[in-house]
Amino acid sequence: MPEGHSVHRITRQFAANFVGRAVSVSSPQGRFASDAALIDGQVMTDAHAVGKQMFLEFANGLWLRVHLGMYGAWDFAGDIQWDATLASANGRMGQTNQRGTVLPAVSPGGSDEDAPILDSAGENSLHSIGAPRRTRVRMAESEKAQSPSETWPPEPVGQVRARLLTDEVCADLRGPTACEVIDAARVAEVIDRLGPDPADGDTPDDEQRFVSTVRRKPTVIALLLMDQTVVSGIGNVYRAEMLYRARLNPHTPGRQLTEETARGLWRDWVHLLRLGIETGQMMTMDDLDADAYRAAMANRADRHWVYKREGLPCRTCGTHIVLEELGGRKLYWCPRCQA
Missing domain, CATH: 3.20.190.10 (MutM-like, N-terminal)
Structure with a gap:
């Protein structure tokens, strides 16, 4: 999708x-x-x-x-x-x-x-x-x-x-x-039913709406990020990558997130969405040198931390990336970095 x-x-x-x-x-x-x-x-x-x-x-x-x-x-x-x-x-x-x-x-x-x-x-x-x-x-x-x-x-x-x-x-x-x-x-x-979208106006109110909604929900964060009434635009790729970048266990209930963690997720979505709009690629790896960046833009396997990397070693710790089904969608995550 x-x-x-x-x-x-x-x-x-x-x-x-x-x-x-x-x-x-x-x-x-x-x-x-x-x-x-x-x-x-x-x-x-x-x-x-x-x-x-x-x-x-x-x-x-x-x-x-x-x-x-x-x-x-x-x-x-x-x-x-x-x-x-x-x-x-x-x-x-x-x-x-x-x-x-x-x-x-x-x-x-x-x-x-x-x-x-x-x-x-x-x-x-x-x-x-x-x-x-x-x-x-x-x-x-x-x-x-x-x-x-x-x-x-x-x-x-x-x-x-x-x-x-x-x-x-x-x-x-x-x-x-x-x-x-x-x-x-x-x-x-229709729009009133949707969660905030950073590309439709990244305002302090949008950020606060996201943070407040997430932190009062008992639902796990991996499902909340895919809920278009909570935040607009995130799909399976961005969900997996954002959770890894935050080193956040996907099964953590939203209400257990600290305010700092929830705000960090919103701000990372602002950053990744802007890059995606500008480049047309879901580039989720930062701070690459020129050669690594060109390799990542040329091949999806080189531009994501965990997405579609099930069974492969984590780029950070070497633990095998896990694939499971959650809410009818595939979820990729590192059981060590995101423990």
């Missing part, structure tokens, strides 16, 4: 390519046809994300709400303008996994090895921006390029629930858990 950083990245591409433009909305599959008619031809006025939920506002006051769930993905095609806010501080796009659309990335400190960092799983094969300009890019948990389209607009591929189309850019949605047109009151209801 796409975690919060992916949804924010997708939303920013809608802001860059659709907001301020009239949008044709259709449902090639047919399942979204009646809702699509409500916003077809309207100007998109806002693109907003909270956690794993995305909201696209139209000039008639209606909103398209999308939750990708386990299998959803957006395909973007056309003359895509990539959001400049995703660029790193040195002016280059970060180590993203949008093949065919971004500038080469560099390791920390701007070393002289400015060649692209290619992900071994094919998630991060980079070429110069605009090569090709008319491209097709899938955005979900892994952002991968498809073949450039020979026609415009491109023919729908597979079961496309919703198609959003301007003169220059096409966005196809397939496989979402939720795809509906709702009014502003309903948007407010």
Whole structure:
């Protein structure tokens, strides 16, 4: 399931390519046809994300709400303008996994090895921006390029629930858990049920809300971090990595956490989410030298402490990483470092 950083990245591409433009909305599959008619031809006025939920506002006051769930993905095609806010501080796009659309990335400190960092799983094969300009890019948990389209607009591929189309850019949605047109009151209801999201405004009130909620709950912290009413956007990868980084036993009840520990979790989520949005990668290892950083960006196995490392020695203590099932999801942790 796409975690919060992916949804924010997708939303920013809608802001860059659709907001301020009239949008044709259709449902090639047919399942979204009646809702699509409500916003077809309207100007998109806002693109907003909270956690794993995305909201696209139209000039008639209606909103398209999308939750990708386990299998959803957006395909973007056309003359895509990539959001400049995703660029790193040195002016280059970060180590993203949008093949065919971004500038080469560099390791920390701007070393002289400015060649692209290619992900071994094919998630991060980079070429110069605009090569090709008319491209097709899938955005979900892994952002991968498809073949450039020979026609415009491109023919729908597979079961496309919703198609959003301007003169220059096409966005196809397939496989979402939720795809509906709702009014502003309903948007407010959905957001009110969600926990705070640092990328939606990291305020002292957000931090305090998280800390207070966690510290009054008897539920174990590994489940609380995945509860979208407690905090928005955290999924299985970030959950495992945050708990390891805090050296926190995943079975600790929330109400047993010290205030300092709970605040530390929130602040680490602020840090990791920002990195994920900027780079497109769930990089959770800090203080790597240039060579280690490039290796980590090229291979997921080198950029996480515990996630998907069951049976392998802990990078810190050598104890084998444990895999268990908790709440229907896989949990990875070190029984020594997190004892």
